[in-house]
Amino acid sequence: MSRLVLIDGSSYLYRAFHALPPLSNAAGEPTGALFGVVNMLRATLKEKPDYVAFVVDAPGKTFRDDLYAEYKANRPPMPDELRAQVQPMCDIVHALGIDILRVPGVEADDVIGTLALAAAADGLEVTISTGDKDFAQLVRPGVILVNTMTGSRTDSDAAVLDKFGVRAAQIVDYLALMGDAVDNVPGVEKCGPKTAAKWLAEYGTLDGVIAAAPAMKGKIGENLRAALPRLPLNRDLVTIRTDVALEQGPRDLQLREQDVEVLRGLYGRYGFTQALRELGGSAPLPEVAEGGTSSLRGTAAGYAKAGDAAPVGEVDAALAAKGEYETVLTDEQLQAWVQRLRAADGFAFDTETDALDAMRARLVGISLAVEPGTAAYIPVGHDYPGAPPQLPMEQVLDALRPLLEDAAKDKLGQHGKYDLHVLRRHGVEVRGYADDTMLESFVFNSTATRHDMDSLAQRYLGYTTTRFEDVAGKGAKQISFSQVGLDEASAYAAEDADITLRLHRVLAPQLAAVPALEKVYRDIEMPLVPVLARVEANGVCIDGAELRRQSVELSSRMLAAQQKATELAGRSFNLDSPKQLQAVLFDELGLPALVKTPKGQPSTNEEALEAIAEQHELPRVILEYRGLAKLRSTYTDKLPEMVNPDTGRVHTSYHQSGAATGRLSSSDPNLQNIPIRTDDGRRIRKAFVAPPGRKLLACDYSQIELRIMAHLSGDPGLIRAFEQGLDVHRATAAEVFGRALEEVTANERRAAKAINFGLMYGMSAFGLAKNLGIDRGQAQDYVSLYFSRYPAVRDFMERMREQAREQGYVETLFGRRLYLNDIHARNQNLRAGAERAAINAPMQGTAADIIKRAMVSVDGWLTDQRNASGENRALMILQVHDELVFEADADFIDTLRGEVEARMTAAASLRVPLVVDSGVGDNWDEAH
Template identity: 75%
Template sequence: MKKLVLIDGSSYLYRAFHALPPLTNAAGEPTGALFGVVNMLRAHLKEAPDYIAFVMDASGPTFRDALDPEYKANRPSMPDELRAQIEPLMQIVTALGLPILRESGVEADDVIGTLALQAADAGVEVIVSTGDKDMAQLVRPQVALVNTMSGSKLDSDAAVIEKFGVPPERIVDYLSLVGDKVDNIPGVDKCGPKTAAKWLGEYGSLDGVIAHAADIKGKVGDNLRAVVDRLPLNRELATIRTDVALPDAYDALAMRERDTEALRTLYARYGFNQALKELDGGAPAAVASEEKLPTPARGFVAAPVATSTGPLDPLLSKPGEYEAVLTREQLDAWLQKLDAADRFAFDTETDSLDAMQANLVGISLCVEPGHACYIPLAHRAPGAPAQLRIDEVLEALRPALVNAHKAKVGQHGKYDLHVLHRHGIDVQGYADDTMLQSFVLDSSQRHDMDSLAKRVLGIDTIPYSDVAGKGAKQISFAEVAVEDATRYAAEDADITLRLYRAQAPQLAEVRALEGVYRDIEMPLVPVLERIEANGVMIDSAELRRQSADLGKRMLEAQQKATELAGRTINLDSPKQLGALLFDELKLPALVKTPSGAPSTNEEALEAIADQHELPRVILEYRGLAKLRSTYTEKLTEMVNPDTGRVHTSYHQAGAATGRLASSDPNLQNIPIRTEDGRRIRRAFIAPPGRKLVACDYSQIELRIMAHLSEDPALLRAFESGDDVHRATAAEVFGRKMDEVTANERRAAKAINFGLMYGMSAFGLAKQLGVPRGEAQDYIALYFSRYPGVREYMERTRGQARGQGFVETVFGRRLYLPYIHSRNQAQRAGAERAAINAPMQGTAADIIKRAMVSVDAWLNEHRDHALMIMQVHDELVFEVDAAFVPTLTEAVTTRMAGAAQLRVPLVVDSGTGENWDEAH
């Protein structure tokens, strides 16, 4: 029997985007959704169907919008990160040889439904590849639904009934009653899946339910009667059309010849190494879930890392035995196990991702791999068993948790330290974190528990969505049944201990990596927890004033753009901007999107800003809009109601170089070089009687370059304490220091920083506004005066090519997956990273070491000063006014002593009522 596969591309694109972490390729382009969908496509192609189609929603309204103007009205606009992946996906689908179907006026579901029934009637086996529950109405002999990402399958009436409680022909009626928040179809309030299935079982159909609406008792009956007139419209909206007039029948959907060269280029660009290997004649691809992220190039040397084939120790992959602790006797038995153990893993379950507001729902413990428990404390699911009191459990666990001599292990344990601290327990002896172990072993990998368990242990863990659901229907963990919660939460503690056992020997084999982990990353965990808990005060009134001013200036920019365009233009619409700039004004399209269309991104507008006033106005508008939406409007919403402060989250495993990242809010991205950015910093304030003190490393990466290159002239410039940019200008242009002009110093500064980031002569020429030949002469002069820098760069490139990684001064490894790429742009990017990463990584190591040292000193002075922020190379403190001199001297001394380089580390400091004044 012939087979037709119909792929619901729109459904998978969204599901992959939300299911996978925000992956990017080496160039920083988003790839998460692309990764998931391409894996799914490859899995289907292995089955070699006779016919296949990739079906997407067309742009524009459909007949359902005409039926109900509110249909899908609540659906948010597509995230930019997802939109950027659509065109690359279409290129890959086309190169694979799959027909792409988009039909105006209907949805992808209707196209799929029409083709499915058409082919089934002709005796063809139909596989509908989708994760959309609405499609269950299509199931019948010869039509099956397969969710390729989860592996679930609906291929019979019995399968549909088991999942939904109703047969396929009643799915539309079921959806009409339950409703769909995503599509903005209002169902019957309080009518969930079980109630809908029950009504349809009793009354036969939606029409039967409507006819007996008066007989249904209780509040839910009242709710039904309130919307009974709406239900026929719901049914019409939920019904998949199977009679769409399509240009081609199913038998026109044969596979086309794939474009191997195009696929090779696309797979390489987006880092799909397993797909690339398969394409180039390697081993056949494994199941879709085993596709790996970009891995180090051939020839790299690293500690042995267990892969998806299983862990180093087979005992670490055995099935787990998990226990729900519901009685004092059970708790006492686990207390004895903790008392006898030198080390144990723990994890908390809460009702929020915000550690500063989360309430404890349960705690899991593990003292040996394969045996773990979950202590539920606040589950309120229907039929939940009686649980131990939270105060009783915490007091019982306190001795083990605060014992500094009993080692604790966690996975991203900073969150758990926060939660327990807020519940009265300051955990001591937090000795190991499996996320940080993985990060130090190879920062280019993924470090979440599910990924780690698969990669290191060969174990598929229970996804959170399996116990709590996802999207609009996700429930709080407190509402999860205790039995399900135990399987999920106890597994977390068990897997954490197994990961520790698997990864600890790998770290121990490389002494430098063990040092980075033990001396830098692990001591930093409680330091960051304290900084986050301290938070920072915000002047909300100042932010409101700034927001009003930014809004006024946005309006002025909009009006100016209207004048320049000669008509009203939506500055937030890339499509309208592209048409205006390139079609009407005939400006050159110097930057293109991946599909070859003219781009209107920041780079593209900067490139033509000297040819017309409008691009500059658009850039100004976007800059103002971003500051307003990201900071002046949002910061006030982030103030914690309990503390009155904003509490950012720092991420140790965020950047491959080791640099700390922050979120909610992202402090690293507040502009410092613009007046508007500095104004935002003025809203970060000290409380009455206190000051803010900012201590900042001066030119730290240039100093690290001098240390690594050992160039005599560069070392001399720093050792003398001279202005290094003026000294560089004097060297390059052959002048005395006092003869260097402002433009020459500016050129020297651009060279100093540009070379560290791999800037080309073209880039330098653009930055300085000089001809490319002149910029090339500047670079040649620079290298002639600083030959040690050139030698360092060449030496580092060679090391990267030979071993697949580079190292910081302290031994942190930074892997370069594309150093041997056949794609010249990728390879050049990896070579630039090879030069810059040791400097950025060493700077990250230094400030982390400084934070640990400063925090230890602050331990005896916490009544007088708090460390409240870390941004780039700067530490910020909230200090009693009288204590400022003491703190400044102590902090600058410890920051300067955080590393012994061949040149001195210099720390600048400032004090003020707000962050801008202090900086």
């Protein structure tokens, strides 16, 4: 997800000025505040945000001055030493490629608040870089606060509660009660943080405190009553506005390319030697005055790490040190490295290519490491003008092939599936792929951090890696790796292999210390890597003509929906424009705005339209239009464009570390999201076809998570239903409603199905009522009846909650863990979410483990199934949720069906039978 960083420039400038000593450069110009801000900016940019803004107060009065003439009246004028640093600060910010925002009539806080909520609503992750407590009122999902000068982080309602004793939604009332001496906003006399938090805990809101004032006892009660007339004004003054009219939106704030020459001049002038060093060049530095650059150098070290994640545990200093890397350009060097690899028990490797798509990328180089701190890069495809001569690719691959294809020689990688693809396409079948640091991290703790190399190096080694953008640039100006100079390329690429090896040295012992987790890693995740690589490489045939037919039909129906919407609205309008839709639905038709945007505007999202769909036909027509548009843009129009020209097939990418529970996800295309609940969605599957002479076989676990629930809970009623092969939803309905199986109505079965699946996902009576269209009391009766018939299910759910509270994690049947960081959160919503995950994760995670085990088993058998010409008689081509799809010779399909069903049902031993439903057809829809 893209990230926006909003920097509270005014706050940092003042804080740095007062926090740092009165530093100056050799020319006597003040630099203390400037130094603090520059180091804060450097720390921010190391995090590689996608969008950034540096927001400062505009000169002149604001609307708050109109509300209260004494607002900030006690602030002294800006000191001359600070004023002298404002323009240099702006010059540096601009040269760094960051937009500076000043909006007359409002404060920087209001600009930041408006951008933060707009960005969060637009799907961006928002970080507000500030030290101002007032911003805590903006914390919510997608919006966090980071004080880059101290490294402190406020990233949830629970964190706000821990820090201030009140929730984010109460911060405004909290500030109104206490007042703000800095802004000359007087609060209730003698009301400090504890008293304000205590009142709000007891009375909920400022209005509640005001209502309780007459009964307040003692001096503090008198003080509160004396302040009552001004408290509503206080609330207005401390509320950050989020509706400021701005010329730039969040996505207009892209980080621009730095003006390196301007930065060199500015850093050199003000004596910022570390910042200058990071630019990779030098500029004439003034002669250093006492107390100038030398004292800055000492301070810079403290700020340079601000905001960086601290490494976990004690790390060997050697694993955090810079390495020594060699660029291999001669056959003598290559043979020396081959000898090193032969002598080693195993080695780390990584490939560099000219594209992200592993099925099309061209090899540019290979990096190798056998011990921490030492690595080599072997370039084979750098083709920029003036590039030094490199060893021929075939010569390098021939030298390395015996080692890479030796199953007895352990290989180590980071997200190595990509490298397996690249090398296979260049004639090398890697065997002995023994360890993957991405998967070590994921299995050890799926929720602790991101599992990319940069994040892992920072967390486990305290090491800041060179990022791809550092050597290749970013955005429209990014160059192919084949165009990167060899010196920069070698330092970047060799570091990848080196850091992979170092991470393995840290992660492997931690994983080995938890035998159950190491077993998940060794028996499930690592064996799955080459299996997924084969599934991805196999790909699936697409019927482009069928998709084009569907696109034409969808377009026709979209046009009909547009015409119907125009008729219902009484005028034409753009169905894709939220603004025009708001005007039609809420202004002209007068429909109620039941769902609001973060800015308080009527929402037109799916939830909002569903909420009013019973009151007018137009919202339902718009929903239909959007559904058709999404199918067309995501699948019928896009899939034909994704066919690989070399193979004639579509190749998705599967991600083992995509979901914390262990479920596989996929992308490019995302096959997990093909809708199957509508006829239009199911038709997409018709375009996934078997080539001539072949058939598709689809094998799907039947109600696997309910079966896992029966096993884990041990409930006799559920076990009995599955053992007898009953329709479990009908059997549940019969139990809950006290009927014979044959007397269960369709509505009762539907209710039982909603309960069965809803409980697995922690659905409340309120959610069940909404799902079934019944009142909450009736839904609660259904839940109570369910638990009276299946008491062991209720006991299991409570057991999982308690286990999560005691241990901080829950486990799957095979020992995979899901850590639940919010299980003790003071915020009820966060805690409830963690409790729902505690119930669902053992079932969803166990289902994920089971199908992964099945894939490994089936793949092992398929490897030997070849015809007389040595070709595969069958291929595993898709994995979607609990389903596997195969392509096979028509005369082999029955054999395949029997073997696959047997291996899938044998993938786990439960108290109830695992059942696999299978079907055969010329396309996926027929086979499903």
